[in-house]
Amino acid sequence: MAETRALTTRAADFSAWYNELIARAQLADYSPVRGCMVIRPNGYAIWEEMQRALDQMFKDTGHQNAYFPLFIPQSFLSREAEHVEGFAPETAVVTHGGGKELEEPLVVRPTSETIIYAMYAKWIQSYRDLPLLINQWANVVRWEMRTRLFLRTTEFLWQEGHTAHATEAEAEEETRKMLGVYRTFMEEWMAMPVVTGRKTDSERFAGALRTYSCEAMMQDNKALQAGTSHNLGQNFARAFEVTFQTAAGGLDHVWNTSWGVSTRLVGALIMTHGDDAGLVCPPRLAQYQVVVVPIYKSDEERARVMETCDRLKRELSAARIRVHVDAREGTKPGAKYYEWEGRGVPLRLELGPRDVAAGSVMLARRTGGKKEPLPMEGLVATLESAMERMHTELLEASRARREAHSIRGVTKPQFIEFIEGDGGFAYGGFCGSGDCEAEIKEQTKATIRVLPDEEFRSLVAPTTCMWCGTPSVAEAVWSRAY
């Protein structure tokens, strides 16, 4: 019986494990519409915590939220040549409304640059209107061929920041700043280490000058692009005639940026920290940080135990710890333990008559270490520090795992062996040729995830392309990716 209740292990079949975990923890479900997903309350709660943290970070960096419409006139998409080429194949188009054929078809937004910059053209007249720093939380639709819960679905939730600046330098600074915000969020909230850097032209956002991204390594050693930030230059400003009067009295096009993260982050969280028992949710993003499981036999014991549980709940809530008392009757404590472990709750408190009598409570951590009895005195501080430590340990363990599956200064034969083997991040010299990049992808299915930022680069800079041997123009990180 025990076997049938266990998840497929990560080692046995990583993607089966992923799907089963999502079902078990009730994070999401398949919808009647192909490729779409229903985000269930347990999954949505994680997204809400992510939103809360990110939204605050956006506001702290001077951005305001707004909302732009779902429908975009088809002609808007075509205004920027590279943009339409990139997105046209994956758009859903509305041709009828109110029972009549529309004069102009409406595209369901795959991203909102076009409609937003059309509006910016109206709102921006002078350099005094800049910078314009706006974010929106929205759903978008991309008609993907193959979908996976959270990682790639036809419709997904995200935020997209869209800013306009007076100079190229300011736009570049914003692009980099928001990449940094994402990185901070991923490390400090998700406990997920990332490598940041620039995308090559082949992976660049359609219509952007430069694209930067945060790349994380999942437990199957594949890379996941977790967030992107684009310097759009004046490409969209020209297409939509977003101009402003400069202080000197001239007329110039604005410089734009856009940046986004999506519900894909929930998938990233699962594949970064989950284990064979289920989800492991970093404390800062957990819906419930602490679950209390009462234990009792008689009604009399129950009354005593529940009274203490209620008191615990009040105390922890007052300290802003998100706590839930699992008071369900008829479910044995052991069954509750398995359930909450599967759902990733960081800390569990078990409270029975013996604990009540002793003035203590049993603590079980989702990761690392055995159960231990704790005195009720000073419990809040103990739990807070346990969560802090857990966060740090998750981050460090993920970083260590990533480094253990990274190889630097690769030669071509090493690279092939590495990618064909367990995989991971391969650092090596890159000649800068798109043809070379394409050939590598063709032969190994590995792509350049990023040209890493300085702090991630190898101590010894490569001098030749690891594939073709010609002089290297940059160090690159290759990996197979989601």
Place this chain on the structure above:
RNA sequence: CGGGGUGUGGCGCAGUCCGGUAGCGCGCCUGCUUUGGGAGCAGGAGGUCCCGGGUUCGAAUCCCGGCGCCCCGACCA
């Protein structure tokens, strides 16, 4: 779109070869006994057997045609 698999109570499956009107485990409901790592017993609810045709006295089962979903590949946050 190519390859593979699969559609039978909420979930996982058996039954299909060899037609006879549907069963098992888990879950769910009620009651009693239980409760410190996935409870036991008793009773009970729940199914257009993916859809549409055909063959047959009779189809989950045989024949024809559709469709859905999952996994693996080519594209992507």
